[in-house]
Structures are given as structure tokens and as C-alpha cells.
Amino acid sequence: MRFLSFCTSAAWAAPAAAAALAVGDRQSRLVGSTKHDNDYDLDPSATFSFAGITTFARLPQVQCLMESGPVDDILVLGFPFDTATSFRTGTRFGPNAVRQGSRAATLAGLYNYRQSINPYVQNISIVDCGDLPISPFDNGLAFAQMEDWYKRLLWREVKSAEKGIRSSKTGRVHPQIVAIGGDHSISLPILRALNTVYGKVSTIHIDAHIDTWSPKVFAGAKAGSKQAEFADGTPYYWAGMEGLLTTTNVHAGIRSSLDSEKDMDLDAEMGFTTIPAWEMLKRDGVWGVIDKIRAVVPHDKPVYVSLDVDSLDPAFVPGTAGPASGGWTPREIIQIIIDGLEGLNIVGVDVVEVLPSLDQAEITGIAAAEFTIELITRLVRNRIGQ
Template sequence: MAIHGHTPEPSLLSLPAMLLLLLVFCAYVAAQTQEYLHPNILDVTKEEWHQKYGKQHDMAFTGPLSFMHLPYAKCLEDASQPFDIAILGLPFDTTTSYRPGARFGPRSIRAAAPGGGKAYTLAWGAGVYDFGARLVDCGDVPVTPMDNAKAIDQMEVAYSTLLARPVHGATKSYTASMAKDGLEHPRIVTLGGDHTIVLPILRSLHKVYGPVSVIHFDAHFDTADVGAVIGPERISHGSYFTIAAEENLMTNHSIHAGIRQKMGGKTMVEHDESVGFAVISSEDMDDYGIDAVIQRIRQRVGTGPVYLSFDIDTIDPAMAPATGTPEAGGWTTREVKRIMRGLAGLNFVGVDMVEVAPAYDHAEITSFAATSIILDFLMMMQADSPPASHVTV
């Protein structure tokens, strides 16, 4: 129909045709972009390796460096991997008093961890995956080696961040009953690092659980009296428990195990008691036996939330030489592993392995010892009670 005597010109393309043309153009651009970004998209199932060998699992000595080939994620940047128990490295060693080098501990421990399988052992009658928890290696916290105060804050913030993550769902239900907020919280196996890392960890745990009891395996008290010291030097790998006690992060039901250090006098023992610790010396193993050691630890910490900290120098330097302050006369790796089995069922909210300094190692024996004990940690934290002996007498 003409308007004012003018006849409209016919459209070159209808609207549907124009939309179709636009869609075709977009598809073409997308295809070209994909080809530009990924010019060699191949079907690996048609390649020679896959056709001959198929999908192969990594060997113990191959593949990405994660603990026991666990799923790996940089959890502070990637929250897509839920977990019940996380492996977390804190490569910090700038508050040591003797030999540094424990910043390389997380790497050496992971390298010594066995790959594949379930880590089933006769001692436990189970493997680390048999209890149902979701295990993830969360990598290392990028801790600065230039500023101790900043490093300690970085470790606390990182630990608190992961502690606040939702659990995957297979963790033990008691964690909710002990937490202030009544919620389930994941648990962390920390790879040190020197022993100072325990202070930021206890600060983080205190936000969730309040004061916790500590089982401290070590050749040394780590409760140095720093009352007269002013400034950042107050915090070191020999004084962090004193600081933690000042901040009310621990109960007075904590306990040392494996102590054999040289002391300046009885006043050190008295100060240690004031911090809240009882003591099991290295020699007590000989005098009272391993079962008595286990029972004393269990009685001391009771049924509340428990944190276990393990300095590799607990073990005699003949079997674990790679540590910052070695002391002769320590326990054997086998004795320590037996104690870990005896502690299963306590209310562990976290554990650590510290002071592995691989520069002083020989044939990686210290890292292998640390890894083996960590496997016990993973089962100890999940088991409801110590395992029964597999031997019938």
C-alpha cells in the first residue's frame, strides 16, 4: 500500500534471514578462534601409545609432585576441590636457632611419599582411603622468607582460610560438636617448615575450637622463657609454645614426648610446667615401656580437641639425621609408629610434621621416615580406636 503516493522498496533480507546469517557468521568465527588457539586437537585414543598401553597410572617416582599422588590443587586459589583432610606445606625456616633448611621439607616429604595404591599396612589392617575421607594435597603456602612477622601472618591466614572451607562429608562427626560454630570443619596435615609454624596454626584453631590440648613429639621443650625479650625475636622455633600459652591458645593438659635436650637448669622444667605441659622423656620408653607411654598421653589430653605436632628430631639422628637441632638418644621410627597407632581415636583437629631439613639427609632416610609417620597420621585421624593386632597368639 502506498503512502502519500510513495511505493516502499522491497527489503534485501528478511529479519529471520538476517539472524540466521549472523548465527552462521558467529559459528565461523568461533571455529576459527578454536583452530587458532588449539591448532592440533588430537584424539589420543587413536595414537600409538594409547592403543598399545592404554591409560597408565604414574609410578611412585613419576608424575606431578603431590603427596602420595593425591589429587592436587592450589586450594588458596582454587576452591573447586572439597576435602575432609588436606595436606598443606608451610615452607618456613627463618626462625631457626641452629641449622636452617626446613623450608625444603614439604618438597622432600612429598617426593618420598609412595604413589598409587591404598597404602594398606598390616599394622593398621587398612589403608588411608578405607575410612572414607576425601584427601587432597593443597600445595604450599607462598610464605615470604624476608619478613618473619608477615610470614607468620600469611600462615595463619592461609590455615584459617582452609579451616573455614566446607567439608566433603566423610570427616568424623565429633568435629562439629567441638567447634564453636557447631559446624564440621576439615582437618589439615601440615608439612613444615621449622617448628614456629605451630604458633599461627594454634591461632587459627583457636578461632574454631578455643584452647586445644597439644601432644608435642620433640627432643626439646620449645617453651623457652622469653619474658625479658622485646620485639619479633620473642618468636622462634624454641619459644612458640610460650607465646601460645600467653595467648591462651592451649589447655594446661598438654604433653611432650621424646624429650632429651640439654638444659640450663631446673628452672627450664619449672617454666615448662607453667606453660601447661607434662613430660615424657626419651628414657621413659626404656623405664616404663611403650604401652605406658601411650596411656600417659591419652590420659593427659583427655576427650577434648587435640593437636599433634611432630618434630622429626624425636627420632634418633641415626635414623633421621636431616633436622635442624639433632639430639642423640632418640626413639626409633618403629617405636614412634607404634605410638601413633595407640593414639587412634583421640579427637584430633590437626597434625603436623616439622623440621625435616633435606640438605642434611643421606639417601632420603629422614624424608622416608617422615612420610611413613604421616601415613600413620592419616589413619590415626580417621580411626575410631587403635587397631587390633593381626597376629593370633
């Protein structure tokens, strides 16, 4: 019986194996097996959005601070600094989280469907300069480092001067730097550096918080600490006091609590018009907010744009240092970038306060990367007259 069973099994095994081989052969041809296709790609430059060294939007990485000669036209620059934060720490890891988020944001390619352009093929060179070396131990030193490094890049010659932003103060074209933070205190050394080239600038500050608080609001400053006077809630106070700003500045998205009603009086002294978050709920919605921004900020003077991801509701950005409920949506922020910044003389931007250790599924990093891509695209479109 065992012999008969073996024979019977053997009798069935041969045709079954042949059938399996036939099916496998047919399937291999269907999926393009290399056995039947000698034209497969071995291009070593081919890559996928999930592979390779992480740079922002898969841009070339250049050691900008170590090179001499003309720099590229638009520079992505990380500011891994968070020791001036007043609440959650960890935004020093923000630059790399935004770079990682840009993998998903450029999943299908680099053509910007929202703005109907590929910003990277417009004869305007864009690179990722990596991160600045910033001390995490001494804030006074860190602020000096940020200003000095930024200034060194800002004063370099650029590759496409005919399409750049020309300074009436220096008579030349300077690179546009897209800074990725880091906590919001990085805006102050950036504005100090920009002042050497452009003089006073107007600021579009998109945030849940005013960031013009008097240093006396912060506990360390009340105790007499000079270093504590420079924090993530004071950059625009100091920018106003140091004469870095015009009187045509905008806060957009404000909704956080205040120390007192006097905070807004001081804010007005710094030259800011405030658009609270609830303006978005009015009948004209995002278009009303855009109109208010454009009514305040001059179109022919230097403008700096600062985007704090906590301007969004925490539902969209759980990984941020200062969450505040009742914020905007990514769609509304993107529309402000596309239409609110159209035609403006933007001399620099920052995207700040991404805190990846509290993020879920990279949604904050992806949102920040999307905003950065839209900002870069808007810079390019403004340069070429779109």
C-alpha cells in the same frame, strides 16, 4: 688359506645365526614381547611410585587456596618456612622432601598394612593442597600469612560433614589439616587459627626439645628484637601465654639441654606434663609412654598433635635442624601414633624439622612420610570409629 678360513667361518655362521634367532624368539615370547602379545597396556593413567608429578602419597593436587566451595575433608599442606630456626637452616625444603619420601613409603600401594586399612577409599576425601606462599624475608609477615591462610581453609565447608570433627564452638564440621614443615615455629600460627574454631586445645608435642622457652633465652630477644621472640624454641611458650592451650598437654621424647632448671618450672606453668626420652627404657617401654600420654590428654576434647622428627635419634634422621642423641626409633613413634592417638578428637597435626640438604639416601624424608601416612590413617580411623 684365507679363502678356506672365510668359508669355514661362513659355514659356521649360518647355523649359529639361526640358533641365536631361535633363542631370541623364544626369550621374547617368555618376556611377553609385543610381537606376540597385542594386549599390552597403554593406559595413560598408569604410573609407578618413581614417576609422575610429586604429590604426597600420589594424592590429587588441588589449588585449595584458589578454589571456592567445599574443601576436601583432610588437607595436606606444606609450610616451607625456616627463618625462625635457632640452629640449622634449610627446613623450608622439608615439605617437598616429605612428598618425595612418600614415593618409597607407598611403593607397593596405598593399603596400610600396619593399621589394616586403605585410608584413601573410606569416603573421606584427602588431597595435597601444595605449599603456602610464605615470605622468607619478614617473619612478622610470614606468621600473619600462615595464620591467615590456615584460617581461610579451616573455615571452609567440607565435603563429608557427617564423618568430620564437629566444633562445639561453631556447631559445624571443619577440615583437618596435616601441616608439613618447615621449622617448629609454624605450630604457633596454626594454634592461633585453630583457636578461632575450637577454643583452647590440648597438645601432644613429640620432640627432643620443650619449645616452651622464654624468648629471653634467645640472643635476638635479649637484644630487644620483637621479631626474634617468635622462634622455633618458643611456639608453646606463646601458645600458653596467649591462652591457646588447656592445662592437659604432653611433651614426649624430651632430652635436650636446657638454659636452666627454671625452664621446666615455666614449662609446667604452660600446662605441660613431660615424658622424657628415657621413659622408653623402662620395663613397659612404648606401652608405658602411650599409657602416660592417654592418662593426661582428654579423649573428648580438641587435641593438636605436633611431631618433630628430631624426637628420633639422629641415626634415623640425620637430616633435621636440631639433632639430639638418645632419641627414639621410627618403630616407637609409629606405635605411639597408632595406639596413643586412638579415639582422640584430633583437630590438626604437623610434622616438622625435616632438613633434606643434610639427609642421606632420603632416610629422614622417608621416615617423615611414613609418620605422616600413619597420622592420616589414624585420622581416618578415628573418624569412622576404628
